[in-house]
Amino acid sequence: MTTQNLKPLQNLLGYTFKNEKLLQIALTHRSCLNEPGVTESYERLEFLGDAVLEMIISVYLFNKYPDKMEGYLTAARSATVRTESLSKISKDHGIDTYIIMSKGEESTGGRNNPSILEDVIESLIGALYCDGGLDAANQFFKNFILPNAESIINENQLKDAKSLLQEKAQSKGFVSPLYKTVKESGPDHNKTFEVVVLVNDKEITTGSGKSKQEAEQNAAKKAVELI
Template sequence: MDLDQLQHDLGIRMNDPLLLLQAVTHRSYINEHPNDEAVDYERLEFLGDAVIGIITARMLFHRFPDLDEGELTRIRSALVRTEALAEIARSIRLGEYLRMGRGEVRNGGRERDTILCRAFEAVVGAVYVDLGMDAAEAVVTPRLSALQHRVLQEALDKDPRSRLQELTQAELDIAPAYKVLKSTGPDHDRTYMVEVALNGHRLATGSGHTIRTASHAAAANALRLFQVGGRSVRDFAEPAD
C-alpha cells in the first residue's frame, strides 16, 4: 500500500513507514490474513488517544485563559468525541487507506465513525512514536482548530446558563444574576442553593454539590419557566422594587 499521499496530506514524512501501515490496519484484516505479519492499530490507537487528549488540553488552556476547569473539560470532550475525530479522518480521506477484511468493507467499515476515529488516533500515535510530540501536534492542532468554532458553539448550546443569557439579552439586553443563597452539609459533601434573578426578580433556584452545578440547575429551571411555565422574559422588564 502506497501511503505517500497520506503522509503528504498530513504534512509529515515518516522515518518508519511500517508504523503508519500498522496505524491503518484494522483487526478484520489480520483475521482474513493469518499468515501475514501485519499488526493491527489498537496499541497505537491507545497511545494516540492519550496524545490527542494532551494536545487538546494544552491548546484550550492557552486559547481560553478565562474558562474554568469544568468548561475546559466540556469543550475538550466535545472536540475529541468520536464524531469529531471521524470528521477529521474524513477530511484526509483516511478511510481510503484502511486495510480491513472484505466483510468489514462490505458492511461500510470505511465510513463508520468508530473505525475512522480509532484509525485517526492510531495515526497520531504512530506519528508521536516516530517523530515526536511536535509532529503529532502539527497534525492534530490545525485540524482541531478547524472544528473548534462549531464544536464550541454546540458545547455552549448545551449549557443552560449560556442559553438563558442569550434569551434574556436578546429580549431585554440584560444578563441574569446568580447568588448563593445557602450551603449545607460537611465540607467534603457540601450542597449549595443558588438563585438566578433578572432585574432583581427571582426566576428560579437550583441546588448542586458545587456552585457551578447549582447555577446550571437554577438556569435550567428558569428556562423551564419560560418554555413550559407560560412566562415571558418581558414580564421581568421592570426592575423589582
C-alpha cells in the same frame, strides 16, 4: 496482504515517516489479523494516540481560555475529540480511503463506521508521536483538528444530547434519565447497540449506534423533543 502506496497519505499529512511500518500499522483494522503477514492492528497506537491527543487539546484549551473554569474546559475538550468530530475529519480529508480492512469488514460498512474512523485518527496521532515525537503529533492537531475547534467550541455546542436531556428532565422536576441496553446485534468487531431511555421510570424512546455511547446519545436526541 498487498502493501499500499502511502506516499500520497504522507503528502496529505505533511510528514514523511522515518519508519513507514508505523503508518501501515496505524491504518490496519483488526479484521486483517488473520491475513498473511499481518501481526498487529492499530489498537495499541490508538490507545497511545488517544492519550497524546487528550494532552495536546488540554494544553491548547488551558492556554486559549485562561478565564474559563475546569468544567468548561472539560466540555470543550470532549466536544472537540468526540466520535462525531474525529470521524468527520477522517471523511473530509479522505483518510478513510487508506484504512486497511478485510473484505468482510468493508462489506458490512466498516469504512463508514464512525468508531473506526475515529480510531484511525487517534492511531495516526500515536504513530506520528512514535515516529516524530510531540512536534509531529502537535502539527497534525494544528492542521486537521484545530481548524474545526473554534466552530465546535461555543456555548451552544458544548453540551451533548445526554446533558441537554438531563437538564430538561431536572427543569420539569423529573428524576435523572436512565439508559438501558436492550439489544446487541452483529459480530464482535461490528456490533450495533440499541438503547432505551427512561425518564421517571417511563420509556421515552430508543436509539441505536455502533457503540453504547453513540446509541445513548441518539436516544437522548430524540427524547429531548418528547418530554
